[in-house]
Each structure stands twice: as C-alpha cells, then as structure tokens.
Amino acid sequence: MVETKYNNNVLTAYLSGEIDHDSAAQIRVRVDGMAQELKPRLLCLDFGGVSFMDSSGVGLVMGRFRQMKLLGGRLRVQNYSDSLYRIFAMSGLEGLGVLQ
Amino acid sequence: MKILNEMKLSFPSKSCNEAFARSAVSAFIMHLDPTVNELSDLKTAVSEAVTNCIVHGYRRQSGTVYISGRITEGGRVTVKIRDKGCGIADVAQAMQPLFTTAPEEERAGLGFAVMQSFCDKVRVKSAAGKGTTVTLEKQIGGDD
Numbered sequence: 586m587v588e589t590k591y592n593n594n595v596l597t598a599y600l601s602g603e604i605d606h607d608s609a610a611q612i613r614v615r616v617d618g619m620a621q622e623l624k625p626r627l628l629c630l631d632f633g634g635v636s637f638m639d640s641s642g643v644g645l646v647m648g649r650f651r652q653m654k655l656l657g658g659r660l661r662v663q664n665y666s667d668s669l670y671r672i673f674a675m676s677g678l679e680g681l682g683v684l685q
Numbered sequence: 686m687k688i689l690n691e692m693k694l695s696f697p698s699k700s701c702n703e704a705f706a707r708s709a710v711s712a713f714i715m716h717l718d719p720t721v722n723e724l725s726d727l728k729t730a731v732s733e734a735v736t737n738c739i740v741h742g743y744r745r746q747s748g749t750v751y752i753s754g755r756i757t758e759g760g761r762v763t764v765k766i767r768d769k770g771c772g773i774a775d776v777a778q779a780m781q782p783l784f785t786t787a788p789e790e791e792r793a794g795l796g797f798a799v800m801q802s803f804c805d806k807v808r809v810k811s812a813a814g815k816g817t818t819v820t821l822e823k824q825i826g827g828d829d
C-alpha cells in the first residue's frame with residue numbers, strides 16, 4: 586500500500602504493509618506515475634508503516650534510484666526498521682547514499 | 686530425529702500466493718513460540734524461495750509451487766519449496782550475491798543471500814528443464 590504527499594517539490598511515498606514481489610509491482614506503478622508527472626527534486630520513500638519486506642524491496646529502491654536519476658532528481662529512503670535495514674545493508678545500497 | 690509435525694501445501698504460481706505461502710509457514714511453526722526475529726527470518730526466506738519459483742522457475746508459463754514443512758525434536762524446522770519449472774543450470778553462480786538473470790524486472794539478486802543469512806542451512810537442488818528444490822532449515826528456540 587502507498588499514500589503520497591507532495592510539498593515544496595518533494596514527493597513523499599508512505600509505504601505500508603508487506604512489500605514483496607506482488608506489492609512492489611503495484612507500488613512501482615503508483616510512485617513512477619506520480620514522479621513522472623510531478624518531476625520532484627526529491628522522492629522520499631518512507632518505510633515507517635512496513636511490517637515485512639523481502640529482497641523485492643531492494644529492487645524497488647534501486648529502480649526508483651534510477652528513475653529519479655533520469656528525471657534529474659534525488660532519492661531518499663527513510664524510517665525503515667532494523668530488520669529492513671538488514672536487507673538493505675546486504676545490497677550495497679549504502680554506497681548510493683540514499684539511506685537516511 | 687523424531688518428527689513432531691508435518692505439512693504439505695501446493696498452489697498455482699500466482700504472485701498473490703507469495704503472501705499466502707509465508708503466512709501458512711509462519712502459522713505452521715507458531716506453536717513453537719518463535720521470537721519475532723525467528724518468525725520474520727523464516728517468513729522472509731520462504732518469501733524469497735516462493736517468489737523465485739514464480740518469477741524464475743515458471744517464468745513465462747504457470748505451474749504449481751509445492752511446499753512441505755517438518756518439525757523435528759528440539760524445534761528444528763525444515764521447509765522445502767519446489768517448482769517443476771526451468772531449473773538452474775549453474776547453482777553456484779545463481780547463489781552469488783547480486784547475481785540475477787532478471788535485472789530488467791528490478792530483481793536485486795539477493796534472494797539466495799537473504800535465505801542463507803536468515804536460515805541455519807540452505808540447500809538447492811536443481812536440474813535445467815526439470816525444476817528446483819530449495820530446502821531451508823532453521824532452529825526455533827534453544828536446541829535442548
């Protein structure tokens with residue numbers, strides 16, 4: 586599930602529930618649609634409401650990173666729990682400087 | 686090793702069944718009174734294996750995903766996830782972190798790495814054209 590807020594050129598997507606291959610595909614369509622329309626300078630993916638995530642969440646972040654680069658903006662990933670961080674940390678995402 | 690409980694499950698390779706599969710496995714081990722972390726580790730590993738059957742094994746067709754679970758004395762949980770899909774030609778290569786054959790679908794190549802880091806033991810048996818079986822083993826609670 587995803588709810589979005591747009592403010593000061595910043596698009597924030599509040600993700601909630603379980604992120605897997607199935608739900609990541611739905612989130613991707615929603616977020617990319619809005620980002621293409623609004624061309625924000627910053628896209629924030631907020632994982633505060635996420636109770637479960639598998640490696641599909643990493644693919645979701647990497648894909649949005651590339652998407653924002655194409656649109657000339659930046660990506661930030663915020664509010665993730667320790668158990669989500671364990672998965673992000675395996676991926677080399679830290680090297681991209683998007684984890685907050 | 687005395688077997689305390691067993692279960693079998695099969696379902697079509699639809700992505701909505703990923704959530705069903707990990708919930709079913711978590712319900713199966715619930716009476717072992719797992720910690721929040723043990724439960725979330727096993728759920729995540731099962732989700733990875735089932736997703737792989739659906740995304741890679743049955744890539745352009747549909748098929749059946751089979752799960753069997755077993756609890757042996759001392760709280761040892763074994764979960765087998767099997768597909769009769771395309772199989773993996775080079776298992777060692779497939780298990781390398783960040784290796785993926787589906788980058789255009791935003792796969793990260795982390796599934797096997799996650800299974801290995803969240804379980805005590807991961808075994809993969811696969812033959813090209815025949816399918817893949819992943820066996821996950823995890824100790825729930827202290828092994829007394």
Ligand SMILES: Nc1ncnc2c1ncn2[C@@H]1O[C@H](COP(=O)(O)OP(=O)(O)OP(=O)(O)O)[C@@H](O)[C@H]1O
Nearest residue numbers: 640737741742779785786792793794795796797817
């Ligand atoms: N059940 C399967 N059938 C056929 N090929 C598989 C199967 N499971 C894994 N593979 C192969 O092994 C590779 C690595 O799998 P792994 O789960 O580690 O990464 P991924 O699925 O590509 O990405 P991620 O899991 O991060 O989304 C896959 O890209 C695929 O080529």
Ligand SMILES: [Mg+2]
Nearest residue numbers: 733737796797
């Ligand atoms: Mg995978």
